[in-house]
Amino acid sequence: MGRTTTSALVRATIQATALAATVLSAAALSGCKTPSGSPGDPQGWNSAARAAWYNGDQGSRLMPLKWMQALEQPGSAGGRFLDPAYLAGFRILSPWPGQTLPIGFAVDRMDDHALVRTRLHWGGSSAGDDRVDWVGLNCAACHTGQMTYGGKTLTIDGAPSLFDFQGFIEAADAALVQTWESANGADMARWNRFATAVLAGGDDTPENRAQLKAALKRLIDWESATEALNHTDSRYGYGRVDAVGHIYNRTLLFGGAAQPFPNPADAPVSYPHLWNITKQTQLQWDGIASSAKIAVGATPTDFGAMGRNVGEVLGVFGEAVIKPPAHPGDLTGFVSTARVDSLNAMEVLVAKLQPPAWPTAFGAPGDGVTDAAGKAVTRKAALEAGAAVFGDRCAACHTPHEHYETMRTFAQMGPEQTDEWMACNAWAYRGLSGALAGVPASYLNGAPLGQAEPVRQLLTTTVKGSLVGKKGEFVKAAAANIFGVTPLPTVVKPQFARPGVTAKDIRLQFCQQNASDPLLAYKGRPLEGIWATAPYLHNGSVPTLYDLLLPVDERPVTFAMGTRAFDPKKVGYDTDPAAPGNSFTFDTRIAGNSNKGHVYGVDRLTPTERAELLEYLKGL
Numbered sequence: 231m232g233r234t235t236t237s238a239l240v241r242a243t244i245q246a247t248a249l250a251a252t253v254l255s256a257a258a259l260s261g262c263k264t265p266s267g268s269p270g271d272p273q274g275w276n277s278a279a280r281a282a283w284y285n286g287d288q289g290s291r292l293m294p295l296k297w298m299q300a301l302e303q304p305g306s307a308g309g310r311f312l313d314p315a316y317l318a319g320f321r322i323l324s325p326w327p328g329q330t331l332p333i334g335f336a337v338d339r340m341d342d343h344a345l346v347r348t349r350l351h352w353g354g355s356s357a358g359d360d361r362v363d364w365v366g367l368n369c370a371a372c373h374t375g376q377m378t379y380g381g382k383t384l385t386i387d388g389a390p391s392l393f394d395f396q397g398f399i400e401a402a403d404a405a406l407v408q409t410w411e412s413a414n415g416a417d418m419a420r421w422n423r424f425a426t427a428v429l430a431g432g433d434d435t436p437e438n439r440a441q442l443k444a445a446l447k448r449l450i451d452w453e454s455a456t457e458a459l460n461h462t463d464s465r466y467g468y469g470r471v472d473a474v475g476h477i478y479n480r481t482l483l484f485g486g487a488a489q490p491f492p493n494p495a496d497a498p499v500s501y502p503h504l505w506n507i508t509k510q511t512q513l514q515w516d517g518i519a520s521s522a523k524i525a526v527g528a529t530p531t532d533f534g535a536m537g538r539n540v541g542e543v544l545g546v547f548g549e550a551v552i553k554p555p556a557h558p559g560d561l562t563g564f565v566s567t568a569r570v571d572s573l574n575a576m577e578v579l580v581a582k583l584q585p586p587a588w589p590t591a592f593g594a595p596g597d598g599v600t601d602a603a604g605k606a607v608t609r610k611a612a613l614e615a616g617a618a619v620f621g622d623r624c625a626a627c628h629t630p631h632e633h634y635e636t637m638r639t640f641a642q643m644g645p646e647q648t649d650e651w652m653a654c655n656a657w658a659y660r661g662l663s664g665a666l667a668g669v670p671a672s673y674l675n676g677a678p679l680g681q682a683e684p685v686r687q688l689l690t691t692t693v694k695g696s697l698v699g700k701k702g703e704f705v706k707a708a709a710a711n712i713f714g715v716t717p718l719p720t721v722v723k724p725q726f727a728r729p730g731v732t733a734k735d736i737r738l739q740f741c742q743q744n745a746s747d748p749l750l751a752y753k754g755r756p757l758e759g760i761w762a763t764a765p766y767l768h769n770g771s772v773p774t775l776y777d778l779l780l781p782v783d784e785r786p787v788t789f790a791m792g793t794r795a796f797d798p799k800k801v802g803y804d805t806d807p808a809a810p811g812n813s814f815t816f817d818t819r820i821a822g823n824s825n826k827g828h829v830y831g832v833d834r835l836t837p838t839e840r841a842e843l844l845e846y847l848k849g850l
Contacts, residue, residue, distance in 0.1 A: 275579065275583065282575075282579070283387065284329065284374070285326070285370075286575070287338050288569050289366075289543045289567035289573075290543055291547050291548065291549060292364070292367065293402075294356075295363040295365045297424075297428060299427070300424045301406070301424065305404075305408070311402070312332075321391065321468055321469075322398070333374055334369075335367060336366060338364045339361050339363050339364075342360055342362065343360045344565045345567065348364060352438060352441040352445045353429075353438030366548075367547065369576055372395070373387075373388055373390065375388075375389025375503075377794050377796040378795050379796045379798065389763060390469055390500050390763055391469065391501060392792065393468070393471075394466070394467065395470075395471040396467075413425075413443050429442065452483075456483060458492075459492060459494075459495075460475060460494065461492070461494055463496075464821075465814070467816055470498035470500055472655075474497075475659075476545045478493055478545075478661070478688075480548075482662070482685065484665075487665075489662055490662075493661065493685065497654075498769065500769065503762070503763045505583045508581040509630075510634050510755060511633045536570065536573060536697070537697070540693050540696055541693050543566075549567045550565070550692055550695075550696050551565040552665040552669075552692065552695070553665070554668060555674070562698070563673070563698030564698070566700070568700065570700045592796075593798060596610070596616075596845045599612040599842055599845060602836065612846075615838075619835065619839050624830070628757050630756055637748070639748060639750055639751045640653070640741070640746075640750045640751070646830060647752075647827045648828050649822060649826065651738075651822040652769065652822070653750050654738060657686070657741060657747065658741055659684065659737075660683065661683070662682050663680065663688060666683075666692065671690070759850070761775070764803055765816075769822060769823060772785055773805050774797065774801050774802030775802060776799070776800035777802070779835065781832075782825065782833070787817070788817050790806065790815055793812045795809050795810065798848075
């Protein structure tokens with residue numbers, strides 16, 4: 231892809247979009263060319279594409295790589311944190327052949343001289359090195375599925391993983407804290423092992439140990455501040471995270487202001503599947519992030535997706551350094567760790583990703599259906615009948631129309647509305663702007679941000695400022711409409727002090743009063759490969775497709791999770807508490823976990839019709 235050089239285009243795009251950048255490279259992902267698939271490649275990716283996806287760098291920086299390699303499991307005496315058997319407890323997938331880090335872990339190496347939080351040095355070889363290796367997460371950690379059946383393992387790229395994000399972060403934080411406590415306690419064995427490993431090669435001196443200890447404390451303090459904002463008593467379990475909540479709270483931390491009103495990350499959702507995501511106009515479960523494509527050369531680039539991806543990096547251990555523009559038209563932007571080249575290359579890969587076909591080992595779709603009299607229905611008849619039921623009950627939301635997907639506001643869904651908390655929190659959370667106060671809403675133009683704003687607006691400005699800061703990697707038109715931001719009426723603060731009424735109560739009432747707002751909406755998308763995306767609904771509250779087709783009061787109130795064992799009859803993971811790995815109980819009675827809504831007449835289906843629809847869905 232060539233560079234756009236005309237000054238007229240530069241002037242026009244700055245005026246039109248208030249952003250500056252040059253053309254994205256679609257060729258690099260962790261130093262590799264973006265590989266294309268061949269007809270024989272599963273889901274359209276070859277092994278080179280898969281390896282790049284599994285460990286490609288996005289700019290996520292959880293901790294220095296040497297630290298993670300030396301870190302011990304919390305409560306252990308010598309067991310490495312990176313031990314694949316230990317990480318399997320969080321359903322983290324073992325390294326891809328030829329790689330040393332687990333799937334979804336990536337090394338980040340960048341010049342850190344302008345960074346703040348992740349500029350950590352500890353003497354010795356790290357003292358004068360502005361490119362200390364860090365390790366973080368990438369897309370594959372949450373978007374690589376794996377299931378077992380008949381003694382075989384099937385890995386599905388772009389499918390939701392079972393990654394226990396919450397448990398993993400808690401364990402990593404505990405391991406860091408225990409290492410710090412060992413350095414200050416009577417038993418310094420853990421600290422000594424850690425310091426010896428990190429400072430190997432002649433760097434292990436008292437002075438360097440003191441610097442290492444200080445750097446460790448800085449990281450722990452940052453993680454503690456993050457946890458204080460994210461804290462919730464809710465347990466996410468396997469395969470879910472409150473991504474928007476985590477991203478919002480990191481945005482507030484980058485702004486630097488103390489936050490008197492907590493925005494807990496208490497509305498976890500399932501990791502969405504990624505095939506065909508590039509066809510969609512809305513990029514999250516709700517209406518908060520919109521696609522915005524612009525043609526540069528022969529290939530349209532989706533800057534809405536880039537905004538979503540930059541936000542994801544900043545929320546999952548990335549960093550942004552907020553410095554307001556010095557004057558109108560200042561194109562400096564915010565320094566950030568987001569790797570725009572790699573993020574674009576990953577988006578190119580995702581555009582090539584194909585839905586997974588129903589495995590032949592599971593049996594052919596349409597088999598095993600019987601009518602009311604117990605007589606077998608032929609495969610052809612079952613699939614035709616299932617297609618008819620789908621057309622009658624499902625197609626209005628789950629087939630392409632004007633857009634690839636459909637959006638339904640809370641008001642439009644009415645009694646079919648599913649759990650409201652993800653969309654409500656994303657729409658209603660507010661925070662103090664901190665360093666963002668006074669920055670134009672779109673960084674280069676728009677009304678200056680006030681002292682307190684909806685966090686979605688603060689995120690929008692942070693992302694756009696970060697994209698301006700990547701202008702050497704971007705077209706001068708990026709992100710004119712990354713997030714659909716509409717003004718949010720001010721919440722009257724005294725409401726939070728009313729006896730017996732919590733901030734959560736007020737937030738829900740506020741969302742209900744604004745149920746027609748287009749951001750208070752959930753997405754319905756076409757269902758290719760839906761069989762590989764259990765559990766179901768946006769918050770993962772229904773374990774199998776079979777259960778989703780039942781009346782609401784017949785759906786499981788609680789169910790066991792954690793196993794990779796797949797149930798091809800019900801289409802989802804085995805919910806038997808005795809199944810290997812089922813160590814978490816999902817409770818739909820907890821706020822954020824509701825399995826209500828999304829009925830659309832399936833409660834009136836006969837058992838035969840329900841079975842026929844299920845068989846049809848297997849083959850999509």
